[in-house]
Amino acid sequence: MVETELKRDRIVIRLGTKKWExxxxxxxxxxxxxxxxxxxxxxxxxxxxxxxxINTMISANIYAxxxxxxxxxxxxxxxxNFGPQFYIGVGGYTAALxxxxxxWGPLLTLPFAILMCIVAALIFSPLVLMARxxxxxxxTLLLPLVFLEVTFIYPDIFKGDTxxxxxxxxxxxxxxxTNFLYIGYISTAIMFAYLWIINKVLKSRYGLxxxxxxxxxxxxxxxxxxINKIKIIAFVCxxxxxxxxxxxxxxxxxxxxxxxxxxxxxxxxxxxxxMIGGRAQVFGCVVGGYFIAFLEMLMIRFMxxxxxxxxxxxxxxxxxxxxEGLFGLYRKRRYRxxxxxxxxxx
Amino acid sequence: MVPLLKxxxxxxxxxxxxxxxxxxFEIYKGETxxxxxxxxxxxxxxxxxxxxxxxxxxxxxxxNGVDISHMKPHERAHMGLARTYQIPRPFPELTxxxxxxxxxxxxxxxINQSFQDAMYxxxxxxxxxxxxxxxxxxxxxxxxxxxxxxxxxRALATTxxxxxxxxxxxxLNPGEAKSAIRMIRRAKEEFGITVFWIExxxxxxxxxADRIVAINYGAKLAEGTPDEVVNNDDVIEAYLxxxxxxxx
Numbered sequence: 001m002v003e004t005e006l007k008r009d010r011i012v013i014r015l016g017t018k019k020w021e022x023x024x025x026x027x028x029x030x031x032x033x034x035x036x037x038x039x040x041x042x043x044x045x046x047x048x049x050x051x052x053x054i055n056t057m058i059s060a061n062i063y064a065x066x067x068x069x070x071x072x073x074x075x076x077x078x079x080x081n082f083g084p085q086f087y088i089g090v091g092g093y094t095a096a097l098x099x100x101x102x103x104w105g106p107l108l109t110l111p112f113a114i115l116m117c118i119v120a121a122l123i124f125s126p127l128v129l130m131a132r133x134x135x136x137x138x139x140t141l142l143l144p145l146v147f148l149e150v151t152f153i154y155p156d157i158f159k160g161d162t163x164x165x166x167x168x169x170x171x172x173x174x175x176x177x178t179n180f181l182y183i184g185y186i187s188t189a190i191m192f193a194y195l196w197i198i199n200k201v202l203k204s205r206y207g208l209x210x211x212x213x214x215x216x217x218x219x220x221x222x223x224x225x226x227i228n229k230i231k232i233i234a235f236v237c238x239x240x241x242x243x244x245x246x247x248x249x250x251x252x253x254x255x256x257x258x259x260x261x262x263x264x265x266x267x268x269x270x271x272x273x274x275m276i277g278g279r280a281q282v283f284g285c286v287v288g289g290y291f292i293a294f295l296e297m298l299m300i301r302f303m304x305x306x307x308x309x310x311x312x313x314x315x316x317x318x319x320x321x322x323x324e325g326l327f328g329l330y331r332k333r334r335y336r337x338x339x340x341x342x343x344x345x346x
Numbered sequence: 347m348v349p350l351l352k353x354x355x356x357x358x359x360x361x362x363x364x365x366x367x368x369x370x371f372e373i374y375k376g377e378t379x380x381x382x383x384x385x386x387x388x389x390x391x392x393x394x395x396x397x398x399x400x401x402x403x404x405x406x407x408x409x410n411g412v413d414i415s416h417m418k419p420h421e422r423a424h425m426g427l428a429r430t431y432q433i434p435r436p437f438p439e440l441t442x443x444x445x446x447x448x449x450x451x452x453x454x455x456x457i458n459q460s461f462q463d464a465m466y467x468x469x470x471x472x473x474x475x476x477x478x479x480x481x482x483x484x485x486x487x488x489x490x491x492x493x494x495x496x497x498x499x500r501a502l503a504t505t506x507x508x509x510x511x512x513x514x515x516x517x518l519n520p521g522e523a524k525s526a527i528r529m530i531r532r533a534k535e536e537f538g539i540t541v542f543w544i545e546x547x548x549x550x551x552x553x554x555a556d557r558i559v560a561i562n563y564g565a566k567l568a569e570g571t572p573d574e575v576v577n578n579d580d581v582i583e584a585y586l587x588x589x590x591x592x593x594x
Contacts, residue, residue, distance in 0.1 A: 208448050212445075212448040215438055215440060216436075216438075219435050221418070221419045223500060223504055224420045224452040224504055
């Protein structure tokens with residue numbers, strides 16, 4: 001009988017009297033460059049083996065690309081935002097409506113999607129100053145649901161039931177398989193760009209100030225941090241980054257329906273990416289994104305109808321077993337490295 | 347002589363309760379001003395009003411002749427006000443060094459201060475309070491005394507002119523308390539700061555303070571040298587009760 005035991009820094013496998021230890025040595029797998037090369041080779045490899053994997057990879061990249069700004073948002077404002085998908089809706093609908101009405105391509109709709117997200121984020125940014133704790137959670141939770149209702153109330157504009165169709169696609173090479181390959185690379189590029197930007201910000205002095213705000217807002221204010229300014233800047237930037245993913249979704253699928261992204265189920269998946277990856281660790285978001293996208297794909301393929309029940313159960317068990325997330329295994333060994341995580345406030 | 351901080355008719359009401367009632371005093375550069383009062387007298391509320399954590403209901407606060415009554419806490423910190431808390435409030439997820447670093451970056455504005463400069467600064471203050479060897483320990487794992495020292499380092503790293511020290515003795519054993527007091531005195535001498543010291547233990551302030559202000563029920567009872575205040579009948583009554591003479 002094979003016995004496996006997950007210890008703090010190693011996996012111990014026992015078979016009878018024999019024992020193998022696999023030390024989770026971070027020296028190699030912490031090298032971002034190795035992972036970047038693997039991720040860039042992955043689409044080409046799966047292009048020849050199993051093109052369906054590219055689709056899963058795009059999902060994983062996009063989950064990670066939504067979770068990373070959400071991590072920045074959570075750390076920078078010191079509050080848990082439960083409605084990041086609202087900005088996916090704003091970005092997506094802006095791109096979709098402009099593209100359908102004027103026949104604009106993705107490059108033309110992008111600046112307008114960004115602009116609309118900035119405006120929407122600025123309008124709702126006073127929330128991070130006025131509300132905290134449960135009130136903030138409730139308000140942010142309600143925003144996407146209200147937006148979803150609006151798409152049903154005005155079906156002429158948003159086509160709430162069916163969604164908007166006929167959006168100019170992101171790429172059109174004439175071959176669907178090649179399109180997938182290129183879009184796989186675009187999604188990887190977006191994910192890496194977000195990873196680079198957010199990691200740079202969190203490692204800079206502003207990241208340190210955000211971590212201080214995340215830990216204790218009042219104390220941070222009293223040592224001279226202009227908390228309102230930092231919170232609003234973090235909120236607007238992170239929401240805009242999430243909004244860009246809405247633009248990507250609209251042009252990638254050539255259709256955009258609020259009912260796909262605005263309900264709680266989609267939000268739950270993103271929050272799980274954030275938590276399973278490792279309590280708002282940016283690198284953890286990538287790990288969490290890939291983990292959840294591939295787990296979902298495997299379960300849909302092999303579990304069939306039981307998948308909607310088993311998928312959340314597996315994730316909940318993981319949350320219970322690994323409260324610090326997958327990246328927490330690494331952080332435990334290297335606690336000296338300065339990496340802010342979310343601090344759940346009463 | 348222009349006072350460093352001038353508090354004029356400070357009032358703070360919480361609904362119908364008057365926590366601070368018409369308190370006025372001045373703090374002069376380089377002195378140590380003791381601030382005493384029984385439990386619930388309103389000492390911490392005064393500090394909260396002065397540092398901007400709570401908005402005052404009425405009254406005026408001037409620093410170096412500038413009205414700071416309506417300034418926000420971070421603006422007051424940039425003017426040179428710093429504080430420590432009665433119950434230490436560290437940044438639990440940050441290491442000791444990064445806690446002080448955050449304060450060094452965000453305190454009083456320093457021209458062309460790079461991240462590295464701030465790091466050197468933070469190291470200096472951490473070494474000053476004797477926590478250099480614990481620089482990489484998360485703040486939540488430090489002992490109570492170390493947290494007090496970390497708070498002091500964090501306050502000093504903002505390069506203040508005036509530092510509010512809130513009950514430094516609370517929760518420390520006699521040996522730790524002694525070294526904490528020594529540390530505050532050294533800080534005052536080395537960095538040329540003015541100290542506003544709230545304390546429960548009278549003996550400490552008798553030794554350390556140049557002047558003492560006593561308050562009770564939010565109103566000022568007495569002001570003067572430590573000997574004057576300790577022998578003031580109103581102050582003794584506030585601490586011991588009305589019938590203290592019978593047992594004296």
